[in-house]
Amino acid sequence: MCTLRALVKTLLLAESHPPTLEHLTGVLAQAGYTVRAVSEPASAMEHFVAGNPDVVVVAVDLPRLEGVHLGQLIRNHSQGGRVPIVAIDKGHLGKARGVAAVLGLKVNAYIPDPLKPGELVSRVDELVSAAQTVAPVTGLQAMLARPAVTAGELKGYPLPELVHVLYRQRREGVLVVAYRDLTRRVFFARGGAVNYDSSARQDALPGFLLARGIVTEAQAEIVVQNLGSGLRIGAALADAGVEAAGEELLEILRDYTRDRLAQVVAMREGRFAFYAGDEFQREVATVEIPALAPILDGARRAIPLKAVAAPLRRYLGEYPVRSPEFSKDLPALGLDTDDLKIALQINGRLLLRDLLAHGRGDLRRAYSLLWFLQLTGAVTFSPTPVATEGAAFAVAPEVIAPRKRKPLPAELAASLREGAVKIITSSYFHSLGLDIAADMEAVERAYHEMGMKFHPDNYAEYDISELSDLLDSVQEKLSAAYRVLSVEEKRKAYLQYLLSKLEVGNRVNSINVDAEILIRRGEIYLRRKDARMALQLFEEAVALNPREPEYYCYLAWATYHAALGPLQDRAKAAQKVLKRALSLNPSLERAQIIWAIIDNDLEDAPTARKKLLKVLELNPDSTLAKAALRKVGR
Numbered sequence: 290m291c292t293l294r295a296l297v298k299t300l301l302l303a304e305s306h307p308p309t310l311e312h313l314t315g316v317l318a319q320a321g322y323t324v325r326a327v328s329e330p331a332s333a334m335e336h337f338v339a340g341n342p343d344v345v346v347v348a349v350d351l352p353r354l355e356g357v358h359l360g361q362l363i364r365n366h367s368q369g370g371r372v373p374i375v376a377i378d379k380g381h382l383g384k385a386r387g388v389a390a391v392l393g394l395k396v397n398a399y400i401p402d403p404l405k406p407g408e409l410v411s412r413v414d415e416l417v418s419a420a421q422t423v424a425p426v427t428g429l430q431a432m433l434a435r436p437a438v439t440a441g442e443l444k445g446y447p448l449p450e451l452v453h454v455l456y457r458q459r460r461e462g463v464l465v466v467a468y469r470d471l472t473r474r475v476f477f478a479r480g481g482a483v484n485y486d487s488s489a490r491q492d493a494l495p496g497f498l499l500a501r502g503i504v505t506e507a508q509a510e511i512v513v514q515n516l517g518s519g520l521r522i523g524a525a526l527a528d529a530g531v532e533a534a535g536e537e538l539l540e541i542l543r544d545y546t547r548d549r550l551a552q553v554v555a556m557r558e559g560r561f562a563f564y565a566g567d568e569f570q571r572e573v574a575t576v577e578i579p580a581l582a583p584i585l586d587g588a589r590r591a592i593p594l595k596a597v598a599a600p601l602r603r604y605l606g607e608y609p610v611r612s613p614e615f616s617k618d619l620p621a622l623g624l625d626t627d628d629l630k631i632a633l634q635i636n637g638r639l640l641l642r643d644l645l646a647h648g649r650g651d652l653r654r655a656y657s658l659l660w661f662l663q664l665t666g667a668v669t670f671s672p673t674p675v676a677t678e679g680a681a682f683a684v685a686p687e688v689i690a691p692r693k694r695k696p697l698p699a700e701l702a703a704s705l706r707e708g709a710v711k712i713i714t715s716s717y718f719h720s721l722g723l724d725i726a727a728d729m730e731a732v733e734r735a736y737h738e739m740g741m742k743f744h745p746d747n748y749a750e751y752d753i754s755e756l757s758d759l760l761d762s763v764q765e766k767l768s769a770a771y772r773v774l775s776v777e778e779k780r781k782a783y784l785q786y787l788l789s790k791l792e793v794g795n796r797v798n799s800i801n802v803d804a805e806i807l808i809r810r811g812e813i814y815l816r817r818k819d820a821r822m823a824l825q826l827f828e829e830a831v832a833l834n835p836r837e838p839e840y841y842c843y844l845a846w847a848t849y850h851a852a853l854g855p856l857q858d859r860a861k862a863a864q865k866v867l868k869r870a871l872s873l874n875p876s877l878e879r880a881q882i883i884w885a886i887i888d889n890d891l892e893d894a895p896t897a898r899k900k901l902l903k904v905l906e907l908n909p910d911s912t913l914a915k916a917a918l919r920k921v922g923r
Contacts, residue, residue, distance in 0.1 A: 298417055301342040302326045303333035303359055304377070305351055313346070313377075313403060320410045330354040331469040334362055337372075338467035339440055339562040341433050344417050345374045346409070349390050354470060355810075356825040360394035362470050366488070368433060373416035377403040429573070432463060432566035440562035443468075446592055448554045448561065449584045453665055456480040456580045456621065461567040468559030468730060475550050476573050481580030481621070484573045485549040492552075494522065497545045504531055521574070542576045547583050547623075554587030558729050582623025585661040591737045594653055594746060597660035601641065607670040609644065609659065610637030615667040622667065628658050635659075635668060637675030638687045647689040652746040694752040701748075705756055709743060709763045716787055717770035725784060726809035729775060736771040740764065804833040808843055820851035841870035842879040849887060860887045878904055882917050889921045897921045 300322040304310040307328065314326040325340060327333045330351055337345065347359050354362060360376065363369040376394060378385040380402030391399050397416050403409045441447060443466070451464070459480040466473045473492065476484040487493060495509040495516070504512060508529040515525035522542070526533050533541060588597055611632065615622075624632060631649045639648070645655045662668035712720040718727070721735040743763045745753055753760065773779045784802045811826035824847035831840045849863035864887065870880040881904050888897035898921050904914040 298343040299323045299325065299340060300413070301333060301336055301340065301345045301347075303330065303346070303351055304328065304348045306348070306379070306382075309348075309379075309381070309403070313409070316410065317346070317413070320414070322413075330359045330362075333359055334470050335467040335560040337363055338366065338368070338472045339465050339560040340437070341368065341562075341564075342372065343420070344413055345372055346403075346413065347374060347376060347396075349376050349378045349386050350384075353825075353829065356822055356829070357470075358394055360391070360396055364395045366470075366472065368430075371420070371430070373397045373413075373420055375400060375409070375413055375416065377409065380405075427568065428571055429463070429569040432564045432568050433465075435564060435566070437562035438462070438565045440560065443556050443559050443561055446555070446557060446596060448556065449588065449592075449664060451561075451563065452482075452550070452554060452584055453581065455563070460563075460565065462563055462565040463569055464553070464561065464563050466553050466556060466559060466561045468556065469728070471559075471730075473549070473553055475553055476569055476575070478567065478570065478575055482546055482550045482578060482583065483575035485546050485553075487549070492549065494542075494545055497548065498531075498541070501544075503533070503541065504529065539576055542574075543578045546576055547578045547586065550578075550583035551586035551590055554583055555591035558733055579623025580621040581618065581661075581665055582621070584664065585623075585628075585657060588657045588661065589653070591734070592657075593737060593740060594656060594744060597657050600663065601645075601656065601659055604663075604670040605640070605642040605645075607641055607672050608637050608639065608674050609635045609641050609668050609670050610675045611635050611662075612667055612669050614665070615662070618665060618667055622661075622665065624658075627654065631655055631658050632662065635662075636687075637671060639689060641670070643689050651750065653741075653744070656746075695750055697748065697751040697753055697756070701751075702756065705743070705748075706759065709756070709759045712739070712743070712763050713759075713766050717773055717783060718787075720766055720770050721774070723774075724809060724813075725788075726806055726813060729777075732771065732774045736767060736775075740767050743767070801834040801837075804830040804837070804840065807833070808840060811843060811847065815847065820847050823847045824851040836873065838870045838873035838877050839879065841866050841873070842877065842883060845870065845880070846883055849883075856890065860891055863887060876907065878908060878911060879913065882911075882913050885921070886917055889917075894921055 298321070300317055302310065302313055302317065302324055304313065304326070305328050310326055310328055314324050317324050322344075325336050325342065327336055331354055333347070333351075334354065336342070345360075345363060347363075351359055353359075360374055363372065363374060374394070374396040375398045376391040376396040378387070378390070378399070378401045381404040385401045387401075388399055398412045400409050400412060438460075439451070448464075448466075454460075455462075455464075455477055457480070461478055462476075464475040464477065466475075470488070472488040474486050475482050490496065490513070493513070493516075495504065495512040498504045498512070499506060499509040504526075508531055511529040512525045512531075515528050516522065520528065523534055523538055526538070615632070627650060631654070634644060634648050641659070645652060645659070648655055650658070659668065663670075718725055721732065721739055723731060723735050727735070741747060743760055745757060745760050773783050781802045784805070785800065788800045788802065788805055807826045807830035811823040811830065814820070814823040814826065824844070827840065827844040827847050831837075831844055834840060845863045845866035848866055849859050852859045852862050864884065867880050867884050870877055874880075881900050885897040885900040885904075888894075888900065898918065901914050901918045901921060904911055905918070908914070
C-alpha cells in the first residue's frame with residue numbers, strides 16, 4: 290500500500306529571481322510536487338534541514354551563504370548525500386553561466402534553461418524515481434525520511450510549549466532545529482530529552498567540557514578527534530587523559546543535554562521540525578534529565594522578560610494556586626531551592642501582582658517561574674482566594690509587606706549611568722555592541738544580553754529611582770535597534786543611511802550595503818588568518834560594486850596571501866588587481882602601500898621606499914604608510 294509520502298514528494302526550490310521563482314513554483318506544483326519556494330539561501334538551508342525534501346532545485350546564481358553556495362552546504366550536510374540536486378541556470382534570460390559554474394556543487398543535473406517546456410520536470414522526475422530504488426534507510430535516517438509530526442518557524446518562541454507537549458504525550462523522536470547552515474538535534478524518549486548533537490563545533494560536548502574546566506584545550510582537541518573516529522565518549526575522554534566514568538560521566542552528559550536543550554528552547558530565528566520514532570536509540574547513547582527543567586533554563590537564559598510577562602498580565606489581579614500536577618511533576622520540573630521557596634508562597638491567598646512585586650526572588654526570577662508553572666499546568670488562577678489542603682475553610686487574602694530596597698552602590702550607579710549614556714547616544718549597531726557584519730543570530734543574542742544587563746528588574750533589590758528614566762530610555766533604544774536590525778529590509782536601509790552619513794573610507798561611488806557587509810566579513814577572516822575565505826568574500830563584493838576602487842585593494846591583498854603558487858605568481862596576480870584599483874583612482878593610498886609591500890617582498894626595497902615616500906608627501910599623517918616604511922627600512 291502506498292503511503293502519502295510515496296505519492297506526494299516535497300521539493301525545495303531556491304531561486305532569487307522573483308518571476309522565475311513564481312513561474313517554476315506553479316510548474317512544479319502542477320507536476321505533483323509539494324513545493325517549498327524560497328529566495329534566500331539562509332531560509333533555503335533552514336527548510337532543507339527541518340523539512341527533509343525529496344529533491345532540491347537550486348539556482349546557479351543564488352547568493353552565497355557565508356561565501357558558500359547552497360548546493361555545497363546541502364551536500365556537506367549529514368542529510369545531503371541522499372537528496373538529488375538539480376541546478377538551474379538563467380538561459381531564459383540570456384545569462385546562463387554554463388556547466389563550469391556547477392562543477393564544484395556536486396549536483397545531479399544541470400538545466401541551462403528551466404523554462405524550456407518539459408525539461409526541468411522530466412529531469413526531476415527521473416532523479417526522484419532513481420532515488421526511490423536505492424536500498425531503504427534504517428535507524429535515524431529512516432525517521433528523518435518520514436513526514437514531520439509538526440514543523441514551523443521559530444519566531445514567537447514555540448519550543449517551550451512543544452517540549453511540554455512532548456512530555457505530556459510521552460513522545461519518542463528527534464527535534465531538528467535549523468538556523469542558516471547550523472543544525473541542532475534533540476533526541477526524546479518517553480517525553481524527555483535524552484541526547485543532543487549539533488553541526489556547530491562550539492556546541493559539541495568537548496566545547497562544553499572546556500567551558501566547564503573539565504578538559505584543557507589540548508584535551509578537548511583530542512576528544513574531538515576521538516569522537517570523530519567513532520569512539521564512545523568514555524573512551525574518548527580516557528584517551529585524552531580525563532578521568533570520568535560511571536555516575537560522574539553520566540552527570541556530565543545530563544548537564545550537557547539539559548544545557549543545550551535550554552539553548553534550543555530559547556531560539557527565535559530559523560525553523561524546527563519534530564520527527565517521531567524510536568529507531569535512533571540503537572545509534573544514540575541516552576541519559577535522563579528533568580524533562581521540563583530546560584524550559585525554565587532557556588527562558589531565563591534568552592527569552593525577554595516581556596515575553597514571559599505577557600501571558601501573566603491578565604492574571605495580575607487573581608490568586609495563583611498550585612495545582613495537583615505540581616506535586617506529580619515536581620521531579621520533571623527540576624526546581625532549585627530558590628524556586629521552591631517562591632513556589633511554596635503560591636498558596637491561593639496572595640494576589641499575583643503582590644507575589645511578583647514583594648515575594649521571594651527578584652522580579653525576573655519570579656516572573657519566569659510563574660510563566661513556567663502556568664505553561665506546564667502546575668499553577669492555576671482564581672479570581673477569589675482559594676483554600677488549599679490543610680487551610681481553613683473560610684479563606685481570607687494575605688498581604689506581603691513591600692520589601693525595603695537597599696541604596697544603589699555608587700560604583701554600580703556610575704557604571705550603569707556611563708553604559709546607558711553610551712547606548713543612548715550610539716548607532717543601533719554600537720548600542721548592541723555589534724559590527725555591521727553581525728548576522729541575525731548575533732543581533733538576537735546581543736539584544737537579549739544588553740536588555741537583561743540594563744533592565745531595572747536585574748536591580749530589584751536596590752532603590753534605582755534616580756536611574757529609572759535613564760534605564761527606561763536604554764530599553765527603548767535597544768528595542769528600536771532590535772526592531773530595525775532584526776528585519777533584513779530595515780537593516781539594509783539603516784545601513785545605507787549610516788554608511789552614507791559616515792562617508793565610509795574613501796568610497797567614491799554610491800554605497801552598496803551588501804558589498805560593504807562582505808568587505809567587513811572579509812576583514813574578519815583576514816584577522817583570523819583565513820585569507821582564502823576572505824578572498825571569496827572580497828570577490829563577491831567586487832562583483833556587486835565593480836566601480837569601487839577600495840574594494841580592489843582588499844581583493845589584491847587577499848589574492849597575494851591566498852593564491853596558490855610561488856611568490857612571483859602571487860605578486861603578479863595581486864598587482865593586476867591593484868592596476869584596476871589605480872585605474873579607477875590613481876591617487877588611491879591603500880593601493881600604493883600594498884604595491885610597495887609587494888615590491889619589498891620581491892626584494893626591491895628602493896622602489897618600495899620610493900612609493901611610500903610619495904604617499905607620505907601627499908599625506909604625512911598616513912599611519913599605514915609609516916608602518917610599511919618601517920618594515921621596508923628593516
